[in-house]
Amino acid sequence: MSGTEPPDDTRGGVLIEAATIGLTTGAYAISFGALSITSGLTLWQTVALSVLMFTGASQFALVSVLAGGGAVGPAVASAALLGVRNMFYGARVGQILRPSPAMALPTAQLTIDESTAMALAHYDRPVPRPALAFWSTGISVFVLWNLGTLAGALGAGAIGDPTRWGLDAAVPAAFLALLWPQITSRRLLAVAIISALIGVALTPVLAPGLPVLCAALVPFLFLRRAA
Amino acid sequence: MIWVAVLAGSAVCFALKALGYVVPRSLLENPTVALLVAMFPVALLSALLAVVTVGDGMAIVLDARVAAVAAAAVALTLRAPFLVVVLVGALTAAVLRGFGLG
Numbered sequence: 001m002s003g004t005e006p007p008d009d010t011r012g013g014v015l016i017e018a019a020t021i022g023l024t025t026g027a028y029a030i031s032f033g034a035l036s037i038t039s040g041l042t043l044w045q046t047v048a049l050s051v052l053m054f055t056g057a058s059q060f061a062l063v064s065v066l067a068g069g070g071a072v073g074p075a076v077a078s079a080a081l082l083g084v085r086n087m088f089y090g091a092r093v094g095q096i097l098r099p100s101p102a103m104a105l106p107t108a109q110l111t112i113d114e115s116t117a118m119a120l121a122h123y124d125r126p127v128p129r130p131a132l133a134f135w136s137t138g139i140s141v142f143v144l145w146n147l148g149t150l151a152g153a154l155g156a157g158a159i160g161d162p163t164r165w166g167l168d169a170a171v172p173a174a175f176l177a178l179l180w181p182q183i184t185s186r187r188l189l190a191v192a193i194i195s196a197l198i199g200v201a202l203t204p205v206l207a208p209g210l211p212v213l214c215a216a217l218v219p220f221l222f223l224r225r226a227a
Numbered sequence: 228m229i230w231v232a233v234l235a236g237s238a239v240c241f242a243l244k245a246l247g248y249v250v251p252r253s254l255l256e257n258p259t260v261a262l263l264v265a266m267f268p269v270a271l272l273s274a275l276l277a278v279v280t281v282g283d284g285m286a287i288v289l290d291a292r293v294a295a296v297a298a299a300a301v302a303l304t305l306r307a308p309f310l311v312v313v314l315v316g317a318l319t320a321a322v323l324r325g326f327g328l329g
Contacts, residue, residue: 024308027308027309027310028309028310030310031309031310031313040229041229041233042229045229045230045233048233048237049233049236049237052233052234052237052241053233053236053237053240053241054240055240055244057268057272058236058240060275061271061272061275062232062233064275064279065275066229066232068278068279068282068284069284072228072231072232072235075232075236076232076235076236076239078271078275079236079239079240080236080239080240080243081267081271082267082268082271082272083239083240083243083244084243084264084267085264085267085268086240086243086244086247087243087244087246087247087250087255088247088255088261088264089244089247090244090245090246090247090248091247091248091250091255091256092247093247093248094247094248095252099248104245104248105245107248108241108244108245108247108248109241109244111244111247163320163324164321164324165317165321166291166295166316166317166318166319166320166321166324167317168292168320169291169292169295169296169316169317169319169320169321170295170313170314170316170317170320171279172276172280172292172295172296172299172316173295173296173298173299173312173313173315173316173317174309174312174313174316175272175275175279176276176296176299176300176303176312176316177299177303177309177312177313178272179269179272179273179276180303182268182269182272187266188265188266188269191266191269191270191273192270192273193273195270195271195273195274195277196273196274196276196277197277198274199273199274199275199277199278199282200277200278200281200282200287203278203281203282203285203286203287204285204286204287206285207285208284208285211274211278212271212274212275212278214274215270215271215273215274216267216270216271216274218266218270219262219263219266219267219269219270220263222266223259223262223263223266
């Protein structure tokens with residue numbers, strides 16, 4: 001084995017890759033569905049989040065800020081700040097796919113980590129298939145993300161007291177799993193540690209949800225230092 | 228109240244996705260902006276992680292959740308997939324509570 005395998009440029013290769021990514025995120029959606037119910041959302045609120053918001057980290061953030069007693073404002077703001085990256089994805093994908101006005105809305109809704117990564121990976125290739133890669137991944141993730149959410153929500157609703165099963169402790173585990181691959185430099189590690197300390201230090205003094213929003217100011221400190 | 232958060236949050240997140248297709252590229256390609264965008268998720272996820280690990284309303288409570296996060300970290304160093312990491316966290320807390328701890 002020498003490094004990573006080159007991507008399969010055939011139509012079938014792209015579709016298999018898209019289906020695999022969908023299955024992986026579907027498994028991740030099971031935990032979202034379960035944790036959302038544990039956090040006090042109803043089945044329909046949980047399903048609505050996965051269909052309408054359809055961006056994982058923002059969904060986890062909204063649900064856990066609400067579960068911690070946070071108001072609507074901080075919950076929505078936390079989700080929004082985690083969704084800002086999708087705006088940057090849209091700029092890249094828009095350049096490559098140039099969606100027609102009729103396709104603008106579905107294209108925007110399917111603009112997430114996985115579909116963007118696939119569109120970019122299959123753009124600069126001998127046989128470029130960015131549109132196929134984007135749409136097959138976006139649709140595969142959308143379908144399996146929502147099926148997984150439903151399965152997790154129904155499962156969590158069936159087991160009774162969630163703390164007995166440690167489901168409340170699964171929430172921080174999920175955040176750690178989301179965070180882990182993003183710590184790619186010393187600077188990002190420092191941002192992570194200081195943000196965590198600020199979150200804990202402000203918890204006893206600010207209303208729930210606000211400590212997390214205060215941590216959103218930490219990147220500005222590191223911008224100065226780098227400049 | 229929860230519905231307001233669900234619908235408003237979804238509307239804002241959709242608007243952000245859609246904005247990427249219409250905002251001038253020069254703004255998004257600014258290196259300072261790009262650096263900030265890379266740091267935002269790390270800052271928010273870290274703060275959320277810390278608060279949901281030791282927070283209980285406005286109190287700080289150390290219980291089985293701390294051990295669950297430590298176990299999840301071990302699973303991550305062993306390259307476990309997302310769902311396994313989450314299950315390891317839940318299982319750790321469930322077992323500790325089964326023994327009357329945390």
